[in-house]
Amino acid sequence: MGAALMPRFAIAAALIVLFSGVRVATAAAAPAESDKPISFRNDVMPIFMVGGCNAGSCHGSARGQDGFHLSLFGYDPAGDFVRITREIPNRRINLARPHESLLLLKSTGAVSHTGGEIFSTGSEHYNTILRWIEAGAPDDRKDLPTPTALTVEPKQMELDAATGVQQMKATATYSDGTQRDVTRLALFLTSNDNSAAISKAGLVTAKNRGEAFVMARFATFTVGSHAIVTPKGLAYEWPKVPENNYIDALVNQKLRKLKILPSDLCDDATFIRRVYLDVLGLLPPPEKVASFTASAEPKKREQLVDELLTRKEFVEMWVMRWAELLKIRSTDDANVVSYKATLLYYDWLKDRVARNVPMNEVVRELLASTGGTFKNPATNYYQVETDAMKVAENTAQVFAGMRLQCAQCHNHPFDRWTMDDYYGWTSFFSQVGRKRGEDPRETVIFNSGGGEVPNPVSKKPVPPKFLGGDTPDLKGRDRRLVLAEWISSENNPYFARNMANLIWAHFLGAGIIEPVDDVRVSNPPSNPELLDELARKMVEYKYDFKRLVRDICLSRTYQLSSVVNETNAGDDRNFAHAGVRRIRAEVLLDCISQVTEQSEKFKGLPLGARAVHIADGRTANYFLKTFGRATRETVCSCEVKMEPNLSQALHLLNGRTVSDKVQNGGVVKRMLKEKKPPEQIIDELYVRCLSRKPTPDESAKLLLAVKEAGAGAGADKEAVLNDVFWALLNSKEFIFNH
16 A cells, blocks of 8 residues: 555444543544645645754755755745755655655655764655655645644643653644644643653653653644653651741642652741842841840731831832833943933832832833933933834843844744744834934834834734734824823733742842743743732732832742742742842942941942942943842843853952942941940841851851950050951852842
C-alpha cells in the first residue's frame, strides 16, 4: 500500500473507559467519507516547529542555515511555502520522485545534514510530508480553517518523584469549529527538567522534588500545565498555623500541595525593621524599637502598619518606584526633555501619589495626555520616548508587565502574541503629534489625526487592537484616549494583575510572576490563585494600592521568619519563608546617613534631602551607581540592581562614604560626652543599626576590645567604638533586609 493511501474501515466504534467503578463512554465515531487533504500550514508547518527546523539556531535564523531559510517559528507561512517549493526548483521537493526530495533526505539523515536526523523514514511526520509532495506540494486554499485556540490536558498534575509519569494531550480548535488532537504536532517544553522532564511526544516523567510548568506550542499558541513533584510516601502533616487573611489562606493552600511547612513568625525586632525599610525606606528609631518590642498589645503590628502608611515617606518611596517605571529623567539635549520638564513631571507624579489618586486614573491621565510638557507635565510620557514602537513596548511592559519586543520581527516564540498583535498595539500611538512650544524647551503633544503602522510582512496597515481583545471603534476619537479608557477599565485583564504583582514583589522580594515585567504564557505565576485574588482586591479597592499594601504587610506570610526549616530551605518561589534581600541603593544610602546623622547633598536638593527624593534619573553619585540605582534609561525592572557584588563590598570597606560619615557624624563622640558607659553605647549602636541589642557573646567580645584599647584613654575609646560602628554598617545584617 503506497504512502499516499490511508486505510479506511467501514465501521463505527465508541470508546468506553472504566476506572474505580466509574464508567465513561464517548459518542460513536463514524469513518470519514474520504481522506482529508494534507495542508501545508496545518500539517507540514507544525513539523518544522517540532523538529526545531525554524528555530533561531537553525533555518529560522536571520540568514538561514546552509542556504535554506525559514521564517522564525513559522511567522510567515506564505514565504516559507515559496522558499520550499519555488526557490531551487526540483531540489528541495521532487514532484517526479517524491521520496528523493531533499526535504525528506535531509530530515532523515539520508544525506549530510547539519541538524542530524529529524525523523525516521516511514514515521508519521515523514509520511505527512511525503503525501503533501505526492499530491503536488499544493498551497492551501484561501478558506482554510486556521487554529484559533490550543488546550492541554491535564491542567494540573501531582506526581511522585522518580516514579510518576503523565501523558500530555494537546487539542487545537479551528476557525470552522472543529477540534483536532495535535499532540504529535506540538512542541513540548518544560521550565524545570530537573523536576519534570517531558519527551517530544508529551510524556512527563517526574524526577526530583519541585515544580515545573510544562508547555505545548502549536501554531501561534503556547499553553501549559503546572506539575508538582513530591517524594513518594513523604511523611507530612500540616500544622495548624493561624491565617491572618486571604493571602495566608492561598499561600498555605499551595504549600500543602508541595508538602512544605512555613517558617515561624519573625520576632518583633525583625518585624519593625523589615516594615520600616519596606514602607518608609528608613530604619526605625531606637526609642520606637524599644517601645514596640516591650509592648504587650496584641494588635501592635497592625497599629504600626496603619501608622506607617500615613507617613509622607511612604509616598516618597512609591513616587521613586513610579518614576523608575515612567523613565523620569532629563536628556543631554534640553530641547528634548529639559531639567525643568523633568522636575514638573516628577512633581505631577508626587502630587497624584500624595493625594492617593487611584492608579487607574493616573494611568488614564498619562496615556490620554495632550498639551505642553510644562503646562501639562503628564505629556512628558510621550517625550521621554518618541518612537511609536518603543512607546507601545514601554506601555505594555509598564502597565501590563508584557515584553512585546519579540513580536516586532516574528511571532512570539513563547507567548500568544503575533506580529499583527504587535503592530495593532503600536497603531494606538501612530498618531501622536509633537510641535515646539513658545519656550524652546517645551514640546506640545497633540493628536495628529493621521499615521498608520504596517505589518512588515504583509505591508498592510494594521488597525489598532487591544492586546488579547477586540478592535475598537475609533471613528472620530483620539486613539490614545480609547486605549487609556480600556487599560484603566475592568475589561482589561492585565492592569490590575500587573499592579498587584509589582506591589507584592516590593514587599516579598520576588513577584508571583518573576521578573515582574516578563508576563507570558511560558512564565506563569507561582501561585495563580493568589495573584488573581490580589488583582480582584485591587479592583474592589478601586485601585487604592495603599489598601493592598496593608493587606500584604498584615499577612502572616509577610511576617514569616527568614530562618528556614528542613522542608522549605530550597523554596524561593512560594513564600514559605521571608527572603533575605539586599537593601536597594537609595534606601541604603539614606539609612547610612540616618544612623550616622550625616546628611548627603544631591543636585537640586537641599542638604538633608534623602536619595529617594532625587527627581532626575541622571542625578547620581558613586555610591548610588555602585549599588545599582536605576538610571531610568529603560522601563525594565532589571535596571534596579539588587545583587551584591565585590565592588559594593570594597566601597563599604575602603570607600569614604561609611568611614567619613561615622567620623564626621560624631555619634560616638556625643555619647561619650553624655558620660554613657561603653556597654550602653554598644547597645545603642546595635539598636540604631540592627534594631536589636547585641547578644551576650557579641557584647563581651566588643567590651574586651574597648578595654584593651586603653582604659581611660578617651581618644582610643572613641576610636574603637567608631570601629564598632563602622563594622556594624559593613555587616550583612545591616545591608540586608531580612
